[in-house]
Amino acid sequence: MASEEKKGESSAVIKERVNKARDVQLNRFKEDNIYCNSRMDKSQIKKYCLINEESKTLLGLAIDKLGMSARAYDKILKVSRTIADLEGSSSIQTPHISEAIQYRSLDRRLEV
Numbered sequence: 001m002a003s004e005e006k007k008g009e010s011s012a013v014i015k016e017r018v019n020k021a022r023d024v025q026l027n028r029f030k031e032d033n034i035y036c037n038s039r040m041d042k043s044q045i046k047k048y049c050l051i052n053e054e055s056k057t058l059l060g061l062a063i064d065k066l067g068m069s070a071r072a073y074d075k076i077l078k079v080s081r082t083i084a085d086l087e088g089s090s091s092i093q094t095p096h097i098s099e100a101i102q103y104r105s106l107d108r109r110l111e112v
Contacts, residue, residue, distance in 0.1 A: 021085035037081045042074070049077040055097045062101045076100045 009017075025036050032044060040048065051059070063073055077092075079100035084092045 017086055017088075020088065021082065024085050037078045037085070040078055040081075045074055045077055049081050049092060051077070051080070051092050051097060052094070055092065055094045058094060059097055059101070062105075066101075066105060068104070072104060076104050079103060 022036070028048060029035060029039075029044075034040065034044070037048075059073065059076060062068065062076075068076075076097065077100075080092045080096040083096040083099050084090075087096070089096070
């Protein structure tokens with residue numbers, strides 16, 4: 001099947017996945033007085049965005065090579081947490097970090 005013939009997820013499937021991720025976040029933050037990953041502060045990022053050494057290395061390289069700030073580091077972790085939530089993963093994996101870096105890189109190109 002040619003790539004243009006491939007069908008993506010239906011809107012209903014995507015909506016269900018987003019709703020599940022929102023529920024996960026509401027449950028995660030019920031004691032923290034916030035409702036979603038984007039609202040995490042530094043201490044919450046440390047608590048909820050744990051990553052393995054491979055992911056730390058990848059993120060560190062991206063920050064160095066792309067000239068990103070410490071603030072960008074935190075944003076990438078928050079987006080990675082959301083990507084993991086959308087996948088139904090309880091932990092952030094290296095592919096989640098990689099995808100978030102790509103989004104941040106795109107953001108930087110659009111800001112110029």
